[in-house]
Amino acid sequence: MRMLTYRPVIHLILLPAMLSMVTACAGGDEGGKGKKGPPEVGYVVVQPQSVPVQTELGGRVVAFATSEVRPxxxxxxxxxxxxxxxxxxxxxxxxxxxPSLYRAAVNQASADLSSAQASANAATAKANRYRPLAEMEAIAKQDYTDANAQAQVARAAVAQRRAALETANINLRFxxxxxxxxxxxxxxxxxxxxxxxxxxxxPLAVIQSADPVYVDMQQSSADLTRLRRSFASGGLASSGTSVRIKLEDGSDYGPTGRVEFSEVTVDQATGSVTLRARFPNPEGLLLPGMFVTAFFDQAINPNAFLIPQAALQRDFDGSAFVYLASKDGKALRRKIVAQGTSGANWIVTSGLNAGDRVITQGTNGLTHGVAVKPVPASTPQKTDASAKNAKPAVKTGG
The missing domain is CATH 2.40.50.100 (RNA polymerase II/Efflux pump adaptor protein, barrel-sandwich hybrid domain)
Incomplete structure (x- = not known):
């Protein structure tokens, strides 16, 4: 009976205290949410600049000169x-x-030449003796004519035997x-x-001259046509012809080469054009037939933008876009055209303007038009994890 008397009194005392604690907690949470501002995002300011358009092509090492040794x-x-x-x-x-047979052929040709020379000397002497006799009409003029013709035939035989001897000597030299x-x-x-x-x-053997060497690269005719049109429109400027290559194991080949020529016809089977570069090869590291990867600046884009790779995102259709930090603290989504990379940056050729602030940090969860607090990309960023870890510390201190 005594317990039933005091229980309502205890409830009446504890109920106001519990309600005040619940109210205080609710008010504290609402106050914390009210104080939380827009997320911080890091940005970089982009400006147009001249950016080399790097081309990467597969290539094969070709000997500078090749000769087949043949008999x-x-x-x-x-x-x-x-x-x-x-x-x-x-x-x-x-x-x-x-050389036995060919040495014998030389000896025979030499003997034939000696015989022909002897016959020519005799025929020439006979013609010389007939000449004054024919002038004195001591002999018929026809006899002199015949003797003179035989002397000419003999001299021609000498020339033939001399040529045969020369041929025999050449064969002996071979x-x-x-x-x-x-x-x-x-x-x-x-x-x-x-x-x-x-x-x-x-062939008996094959000799290859491997210092210097050529590297033949295949570029699609479509890429080459697009590049030439950019040159014609003034969108791109021509670049140097210096070429770097990587070996099959991924290591860099030290010496650089230069592009020497471009093929004037398109391969009908592959639809590609052959570019040839010349490389020094003093140590013989490049072997004919070896596959390499060539890198060279085929052109220069004078009005391109470089943005960190972390800033670029892809849409469902594969198109590229970035978020910009506007002057009024909003995240703006902007579609861009990125053509290749340069080091750790994307090369953007369309979609950006000079002075745009491209967001590179804190892009997760951003949507178009959301309020953000832009700070330079080098500024340390506050993350949600650090904020959560900070709340218990404040409560403990209080």
């Missing part, structure tokens, strides 16, 4: 004078073909097969004792 006579290889894979110089002997150019020679396709001839399909 010019028929015979059996008697000796090989080079080491496979070594560097050879122009004129250096590489193979020797058995028994030694020299290097036609200087360069690195590959493997020998024929061994000692192999029969070779001038009309065979396979």
């Amino acid at each position: 010019q006579i028929t015979g059996v290889i008697r000796q090989r004078y080079f080491t496979e894979g070594s560097y050879v110089r122009a004129g250096q002997p590489l193979f020797e073909i058995d 028994t030694t097969v020299p290097a036609p150019i200087s360069g690195r020679i590959g493997r020998s396709l024929f061994t000692k004792g192999a029969l070779v001839n001038a009309g065979q399909a396979d």
Whole structure:
């Protein structure tokens, strides 16, 4: 009975205190929400500038000069004078073909020449003796005419035998097969004792000159046409022809090259045009047939904008857009055209104006027209996580 008497009194005492605490908490939350301002966003001010239009193309290393070592006579290889894979110089002997038959041919041609010269001397002497006799009419003039003709035929035979001797000497010289150019020679396709001839399909070996080398790059005709139209309209300016390449392992090749020419026809199979660059290769690092990636500034855009890559966003259709910080503290969505990158920045060719403030930090959750607090991008930003961590500290201090 005593408990029933005091319980309503306790409830009446505690109820006002509980209501005041609930009211105070509600008022505190509303006050905190009221004090929270627009989110801070970092921006950069963009200005037009000259930006090189970098082109990235796949390429293949091509030897500066290539020569197939071929025999010019028929015979059996008697000796090989080079080491496979070594560097050879122009004129250096590489193979020797058995010269026995060709040396004998030289001797025979030499003997035939001597015989023809002897016959020519006799015929010439006979014609000389007949000449005064024909003038004195001691002999018939026809006899002198015949003798003179035989002397001319004999002299012509001498010329023929001399030419045959020269041919035989040339063939004898061909028994030694020299290097036609200087360069690195590959493997020998024929061994000692192999029969070779001038009309065979396979060469004896192949020599490639690899310092300097060419790098052939393939560019689509559509890209080249677009570039030429930009040149014609004045939107782009021509750039230098310096080229850098990366090797197959992703490392940079130190020396730079230069574009030497562009093909004048389009490959019907691939729809591309060949560009050729020349590179020094003193250490022989670039090998013919190697695949590389070439980078070069094919043009310069004098009115482009560079924006950090974090500022650019993509829409559902793939189009690019950025958020701008307006003068009245609003986030404005702006569509842009970005063509390639330059380092850590996008190259924007359309959609921006000089002095625009492009938001690069705090872009998550932004919508067009929302209120923001723009600060320079280098200013430390306050995040939601830091604000939440700060509230308990304030309460504890109170």
